[in-house]
Amino acid sequence: MTTLATRPTGAKARAEISAKTLRTDRWWLAPLITAVGLFAWVAYATFRVFMQKWYWVDEYHYLTPFYSPCVSEGCEPAAAHFGRFIPDSPWIPYAALSLPFLLLFRLTCYYYRKAYYRAFWMSPPACAVPDGHKNYSGETRFPLIFQNLHRYAFYAAVIISIFNTYDAIMAMQKANGDFGFGLGNVILWVNVIMLWAYTASCHSCRHIIGGRLKHFSKHPVRYRAWTFVSKLNTRHMGLAWITLATLAITDFYIMALAAGWFSDLRFVG
Amino acid sequence: MSVRKFKVWRGDSGGGQLNDYQVEVNEGEVVLDVIHRLQATQEPDLACRWNCKAGKCGSCSMEINGMPRLSCMTRMSTFEENETVTVTPLRTFPVIRDLVTDVSYNYTKARELPAFAPPPGVAPGDYRMQQIDVERSQEFRKCIECFLCQNTCHVVRDHEPNKEEFAGPRYFIRAAELDMHPLDAKNDRKEFAKSQQGLGYCNITKCCTEVCPEHIKITDNAIIPMKERVVDRRYDPLVVLGRKILRRDQIAPTASAEPTVHAGPVKVADDMAPVDFGREPTPPLPPELNAKGHVNLNEMLSDRSAAASPFGDDLSFPVDPKGLNYYHPDKH
Numbered sequence: 001m002t003t004l005a006t007r008p009t010g011a012k013a014r015a016e017i018s019a020k021t022l023r024t025d026r027w028w029l030a031p032l033i034t035a036v037g038l039f040a041w042v043a044y045a046t047f048r049v050f051m052q053k054w055y056w057v058d059e060y061h062y063l064t065p066f067y068s069p070c071v072s073e074g075c076e077p078a079a080a081h082f083g084r085f086i087p088d089s090p091w092i093p094y095a096a097l098s099l100p101f102l103l104l105f106r107l108t109c110y111y112y113r114k115a116y117y118r119a120f121w122m123s124p125p126a127c128a129v130p131d132g133h134k135n136y137s138g139e140t141r142f143p144l145i146f147q148n149l150h151r152y153a154f155y156a157a158v159i160i161s162i163f164n165t166y167d168a169i170m171a172m173q174k175a176n177g178d179f180g181f182g183l184g185n186v187i188l189w190v191n192v193i194m195l196w197a198y199t200a201s202c203h204s205c206r207h208i209i210g211g212r213l214k215h216f217s218k219h220p221v222r223y224r225a226w227t228f229v230s231k232l233n234t235r236h237m238g239l240a241w242i243t244l245a246t247l248a249i250t251d252f253y254i255m256a257l258a259a260g261w262f263s264d265l266r267f268v269g
Numbered sequence: 270m271s272v273r274k275f276k277v278w279r280g281d282s283g284g285g286q287l288n289d290y291q292v293e294v295n296e297g298e299v300v301l302d303v304i305h306r307l308q309a310t311q312e313p314d315l316a317c318r319w320n321c322k323a324g325k326c327g328s329c330s331m332e333i334n335g336m337p338r339l340s341c342m343t344r345m346s347t348f349e350e351n352e353t354v355t356v357t358p359l360r361t362f363p364v365i366r367d368l369v370t371d372v373s374y375n376y377t378k379a380r381e382l383p384a385f386a387p388p389p390g391v392a393p394g395d396y397r398m399q400q401i402d403v404e405r406s407q408e409f410r411k412c413i414e415c416f417l418c419q420n421t422c423h424v425v426r427d428h429e430p431n432k433e434e435f436a437g438p439r440y441f442i443r444a445a446e447l448d449m450h451p452l453d454a455k456n457d458r459k460e461f462a463k464s465q466q467g468l469g470y471c472n473i474t475k476c477c478t479e480v481c482p483e484h485i486k487i488t489d490n491a492i493i494p495m496k497e498r499v500v501d502r503r504y505d506p507l508v509v510l511g512r513k514i515l516r517r518d519q520i521a522p523t524a525s526a527e528p529t530v531h532a533g534p535v536k537v538a539d540d541m542a543p544v545d546f547g548r549e550p551t552p553p554l555p556p557e558l559n560a561k562g563h564v565n566l567n568e569m570l571s572d573r574s575a576a577a578s579p580f581g582d583d584l585s586f587p588v589d590p591k592g593l594n595y596y597h598p599d600k601h
Binding site for chain 2 (some may be wrong): 012015017023025124138139144148150204215216217220
């Protein structure tokens with residue numbers, strides 16, 4: 001060898017590459033789909049939550065999850081399984097006790113954090129694509145430090161899932177007290193099962209169930225539960241989107257029945 | 270065989286540019302093969318770090334069409350025939366030359382992380398663990414230290430000042446591995462991850478998991494569990510209260526009193542000299558040049574019979590422990 005290798009000179013400069021990203025694939029597609037999907041869902045949900053009608057099918061006892069539990073004084077008496085004690089106002093959703101916690105559960109969810117940090121906050125929009133911000137402190141400061149309280153939103157979501165399950169059970173009894181089962185019940189049950197799957201696949205749930213342990217061998221039952229939750233957890237993203245879809249479909253179906261756009265397909269009664 | 274178009278970044282810390290090349294590509298080849306052909310046929314002094322060509326040594330990390338990848342594991346068949354393939358060095362680390370970067374940031378962060386602490390009262394050789402207890406940690410042992418995750422993480426990639434505070438995904442899996450280790454005796458690792466490694470900077474956008482060539486689930490299995498463990502220790506009022514009432518796993522609140530490791534020399538043990546984890550090791554002196562400005566390659570002219578020391582001729586062993594930038598438990 002006749003030339004000397006370049007030695008590190010102590011200057012700490014990165015490679016000078018003018019292009020912000022050299023990615024040639026469609027990296028912008030995934031954040032775009034996420035942004036459109038989330039925006040559309042939030043717009044629909046907001047519209048429905050403040051609509052304050054077509055949420056209850058009295059004939060089959062169907063209650064949409066967006067109004068469960070219905071606790072406003074404006075609720076129809078038959079739909080209010082747990083009493084009516086919140087003042088009736090066009091600005092207060094009928095399910096004002098559950099919706100804020102559900103929103104928090106999804107806002108602090110480890111999957112949705114990835115989704116909206118990428119799609120809305122551009123931090124970063126995609127891997128190896130520059131962050132849209134000059135400074136970055138992550139989740140170390142107010143308000144994002146509160147993302148650490150995801151587990152409390154999870155506890156609330158478990159309680160609300162119990163209410164949803166109760167609604168699904170109640171919906172199998174018709175207005176005259178007889179047992180009934182129709183397409184609406186199938187949709188309600190699919191929604192409830194998916195909500196449970198999404199809630200159980202939560203990363204905080206995985207931690208609480210067994211992830212926090214150091215010795216699985218000393219806690220065989222918790223280890224088995226952790227293994228089960230871990231399997232669900234790998235599908236957390238999928239379940240997050242599936243539940244958005246089932247919630248919107250359930251709500252739309254019940255709205256359509258309540259508004260009389262079409263009638264329920266009945267299997268029994 | 271076909272001739273394909275390439276753009277390869279050439280330069281050093283003073284600057285550089287993307288050069289265009291046309292290189293022959295054969296069936297079954299990977300990007301590293303093309304880099305080697307480029308060296309053999311057109312650019313004999315193109316610098317590139319590589320070793321095993323089997324995706325196990327983690328040396329040939331570079332950015333191919335803007336994505337951090339191992340060049341030995343990126344098949345040419347994944348690109349279109351007429352596509353120009355752009356190859357650049359890792360962006361997050363200082364460049365040394367061409368495709369070779371200075372990854373010492375990662376080694377500094379590795380030194381800062383306390384090693385496995387042996388359990389008291391158990392002699393080495395008597396360690397016994399159940400398979401299910403070590404399984405979780407074993408996933409993280411697959412790491413080949415290619416530093417693609419460190420390179421792609423926007424916390425340091427796009428924000429150079431965060432390098433001081435932030436250890437990066439590779440060291441979060443190390444922290445998780447040790448915190449989940451059934452026999453590790455150190456019980457302030459959660460505190461350490463929060464206050465010294467900057468775990469809170471991570472916003473779980475999962476790019477580390479996306480680029481990992483070993484398919485380690487870095488975010489789901491290490492960072493998020495570590496974040497949840499930190500919540501147990503620092504943020505969850507009920508768990509903190511429960512621990513106080515039940516007097517469970519009482520630990521001294523070390524982290525707030527501890528100096529930040531990045532600040533300067535840290536006293537690791539009472540009877541030891543402070544260690545400066547961030548100290549820049551003195552670079553070895555360049556070889557002496559002769560009157561013509563070249564190295565004396567002729568053995569007759571050299572002042573010793575063997576090859577020059579790879580550590581530099583000015584370094585004698587053993588090194589003074591006070592000058593080390595790591596913690597050597599046996600050398601005081």
